[in-house]
Amino acid sequence: MPKTAPFESHHRHYDDWFVRHAAAYYSELLAVRAQLPWHGLGLSIGVGTGRFAAPLGVQVGIDPVHAVLSYAAQRGISAVQAVAEALPFADGLFDRALCVTTICFVDDVAAMLSEAWRVLKPGGVLVIGFIDRTSALGRHYLAHQTESMFYRDATFFSAEEVDLLLNDAGFTEPVWVQTLSKTLEETCEIESLSSGYGRGAFVVVRVRRP
Template structure:
């Protein structure tokens, strides 16, 4: 990750409190992510990259996390996520060791997004799946996030991405079955109820992209959600 991860080290508790303050937005993001997750993540070897304080990994049943900020990792550990200190561009894991990898919002903070996704491809098993949530630069509120990032403690050096960029990188790496859904149709502080995800992108500021690495799929009970 780029230098901005140092803010996560210093203000981990403040970062974590955001999810309580804007719980309907957080719950909406969880619901969108679940759209592309299997019903039995606890039966798989799962990893969240950029796991932060473990809010998503713990809620979604992910066992392992990777996080560069020790203060964040310590909170994730308290939530039951086995967290390793490290960066996405050089994953400290064996090749083809995970069935399912999650990245939520952290992709915009990686120093080299394409390299990070190459690393994901290396550590995913054949047939394994990546699910990544991004703040979509090309959504209706993309300009709002872009214009406000310099004032943001946690987003000052973020490089917000579009679904087309991320999908293009995944396609170049040979991933298949790329699917996209979206949520957060208003600014987070204005959301009062959990929003249902919709297919596609461009309207919701939080987009979720799912893709599979070619090969035989891990043993997963099928989900009606895709």
């Protein structure tokens, strides 16, 4: 079952995170923006409140959490309640797909990637942003996982693990960037991104469907 309960009950607190940690949020947003094409029809898988999809011009979003969809809709996104493993869209419909801080909450990552492949056009781009489990912030989340309202039931991944999952799903041409080299409390200014992974807590990978 999707891990939706905390987001249903505490959606306002979740959406406020992006205000409370504005420097970290904008650092993440800029990293995703650098990877995501601007043209074509876009889908946000796990759109949440639309904090990433809306400023990046992604037109359509899905999420299993009913409570967050109104936020996304108010931000101009066509929001649909659905799970990542069963997208309610035709084959080859989208030019680009976005998946930010979603991979740690889905029940079946392989099924999510298979569905992303299915709904993308040949040559379409998938962009995934997530907290690297091996980073300092990732290790902090793991150490305090039982204390976290939202991450209590999450499954964190390393960049290497996500790279293998994407390769197994048939995606090609991976390009990695990273940001957030400090803790959330220490991140007081927007941080620039760098290539690769291994130093930043938030990593973003762009791959292509052949």
